Amino acid sequence: AALPAPDIAGLDEVLRTAVTQGAPGALARIDDNGTTYQVTRGVADLSTGQDISADDRFRVGSVTKSFSAVVLLQLADEHRVDLDAPVNRYLPKLLPDDSITVRHVLGHRSGLYDYTDDMFTQSVSGFEVVRNKVFTYQQLVALALKKPRTNAPGAAYSYSNTNFVVAGLLIEKLTGHSVKTEYENRIINPLELRDTLYVHPDTRIPGRYAHGYLTPDTAGEELVDATDQTVSWAQSAGAVISSAKDLNTFFSALLGGKLLSEARLAEMERFTRVDSTSSYGLGLRRRDLSCGISVYGHTGSVQGYYTYAFATEDGRRAVTAVANTSNNEGVLRVMAGVLESAFCGKE
């Protein structure tokens, strides 16, 4: 059945509400079968008052996990990795349990503890400790292995950044290249994603970008400009920089079958239910909307930026929406409304 037309007025209302809830600015871009819609509210920079633009670069956070999953699934297509093999076959003795497989890692079913739970208990001070730090993947995995695992391998879904740090280690071991090189060779260059960069460990966002502001844990305290950071605490789990246009191109291409074989895309879309409206596949989320449509993509929450990047099953309509604040549940919840406006149209 044909999709309802996007509700642009509704989309604008969502972004306006996100700003009243505390985001300095918000942007959204819909690419719908060749037609583009762009909506913005508020500012990219609190110090200059510069308006936010739908073309601004931003930190995508965990949308990076979809990039890492695509690289590993392409390696599976090339018979260079077996998704059901133990991670330890490729990275001897990395993990304490030979039964943790590559598929467990990509589906957040490994049970590996998420080291960021300890890192960011205090949002601002935790961020200030790591914002200029450079970690190795091994250091991050070692932090996770200090804590008990959350479940037996494959027994349950439990979201953990550690899984996609392991994915980064796998990519580098299997290809002999950095994740940067593999993102560029397999995704960024073929799709001509001109705004998409992996600059780790550089702390700056090149070109035109929206500043990102971390909301403090204590109400009423000043927002913290979190724009410049290494994101070394996340790397292959969260350090990509991109734009709304590029993320729409990426998810449209992925879901349109341009990045993976049908078989591998089907494996990426084998979902575990997370809650009443969302499920997780391999580095891919599915959100079930009120109008009966399911959309596929990923969310991101990195200091200063909330991202929703989703597309229809055939990839013909995609939306990316960003609010340039984080640690603000109200903004995160409101921003989920962009999916209803973009895909379900007017109520």
Ligand SMILES: CC1(C)S[C@@H]2[C@H](NC(=O)CCCC[C@H](NC(=O)C[NH3+])C(=O)[O-])C(=O)N2[C@H]1C(=O)[O-]
């Ligand atoms: C599962 C998530 C939500 S968390 C995960 C990843 N982001 C992180 O792990 C960073 C967490 C700290 C971010 C920080 N929060 C705190 O410090 C809280 N004390 C803030 O809001 O700026 C990402 O991105 N994912 C989101 C995802 O996949 O949607």
